[in-house]
Amino acid sequence: MSVLWWLVTLVKVGVIFGAVLGVVAYMTLAERKVSGHIQLRLGPNRVGPFGLLQPIADGLKLMFKEDIIPDHVDKVIYLLAPAISTVAAFAAYAVIPLGPPTDFFGLLPEPVPLQIADVNIGILYIFALSSMGVYGIVLAGWSSNNKYSLLGGLRSSAQMISYELSLGMSVVGVLMMSGSLSLTRVVEDQAGLWYVFLQPLGFIIFIIAAFAETNRLPFDLPEAEPELVAGYHTEYSSMKFSLFFMSEYAAMFTISAMAVTLYFGGWQGLPGLGTLGIPPVLWFVGKVAFFLFLFLWVRWTLPRFRYDQLMNLGWKVFLPLSLLNVLLTGLGLVLLR
């Protein structure tokens, strides 16, 4: 591990972290813009050209708001919860490959992977982190000592556990085909054909479970406004509230990057056509942008599920279907190879 390796890794960490923060900031604007246009409004357009400086204004506002810690909370856990949420959401990028190894136009003596760490358990690492993200929400709900927050936290823990199962099982199909848990290997394997064509059922389960995992509509029961005020973050104000907000968008970005990496060939170009002269990193960014838009689109289109519907769907439909997907994949692999 030379000095250069440390330097390159530090730069990669800094750049990726900065990029994710930027994406999160502008996703809040995109959300308001997209929702505006879906509802035949314009969305924010006063701060800067086309409202482009809105996220900065929002950030400043949130930072200077009064930070209230209610009297009756479990203080340590109350303060810890937003931190857990944020760390779990942001740490997942470490293993997602953004592009093929590159030497940055001859700047570096040898090509470096466009990924912070290629660990051989990449997928499990992301799942482990996302299961830690649950604690942020659950603990926020519990430590606030508020009935609405508590109900939000309760719903969240049940919902996340249920859908994590389907999410994990749907990915097993991909793992069986690639034969590796390393995300770099999974992407390299899709040079010929994206896995979405071989795993259509798995992909559908994955993307629906992803909506439930990130608490987005139609599955945002932990913070359902009409029933629970604001759910688990009712008692949070100022920057602590915005940390929850940021981690929701960061989690959306992670799961979109996962969907692209696992099912849509990561940084690979179109199957059969190659990259068409567009840099692989842009392919990756473009595909992720599509999924981020899908998240917004669905939120402003579909109504919220009822809690019992959510549970029935998770356990009685998606879990059996994902098991069937594993069975079919195994059968296909045995018969076709």
Next chain:
Amino acid sequence: MEQFFFFLFAAGAVISALLVISRRNVMHCALFLVLTFFFVAAIFVLLKAEFLAAVQVLVYAGAIMVLFTFVIFLVHIPRTEKIRQTFRQKNLALALGLLLGLEVAYILYGTMAAPASLPAAAPVGAVGNTESFGVALFTRFLFPFEVVSVLLLAAMIGAIVLAKKEIDR
């Protein structure tokens, strides 16, 4: 370097494990247990057993403990803190603790006396220990693996039967 981190994580694991059994607030106990699992996972990483580390966090900290917190949610904590603690299983606990201590001492003595007799660790790096773990599970340890599967299935059916009785009533 590696030894320093081992002692750091080991100390963390032991201290948080002690806090699990000494805190009065059950939620704090559960969270210290999660912390213990993390330190153990860190030790697995030091031993180059990344798969075990990830599964430790995913299954124990991520799934089982979340269900624990789910139950603790429904407990009124200030009331539980007033309950007098009892310690009726003192003799049994002492006997079992002694047995465990002897076992550990025996294993430690065995490895220190003949370090060469340890089975060579599976080669890691090129193949990745997930693969070697899977191969070992389906060849050498197939029978115990199947036994555990049947056990889990039985437990699952048992849970359903118990829950169903409540629903029928």
